[in-house]
Amino acid sequence: MSSATTGVLIGAVLALTAIILGFWAFVFVAIAMAIGWAAGRVASGDLDLRSLAESLRGRRSS
Structure with a gap:
């Protein structure tokens, strides 16, 4: 399913x-x-919450 189809369904x-x-x-x-x-x-391992939290706190730039 393409991104456009998914967007339409959502x-x-x-x-x-x-x-x-x-x-x-x-x-x-x-x-x-x-x-x-x-x-x-x-x-699925595509999103790392620890690195996301660190970047939101300004401890990491990337």
Whole structure:
């Protein structure tokens, strides 16, 4: 699945959530999707939380 197709599907899910369930459900679904994305990246080894935290604290530049 290409990035464009994934983006369209995510947008459709968020739009339908906002239309059917309202704004706060939309916010909840968006946050849950972001957490799921981050958890998947950590599980696959594509996202290192320790280096991310260090760079956000300014201890590392790259």
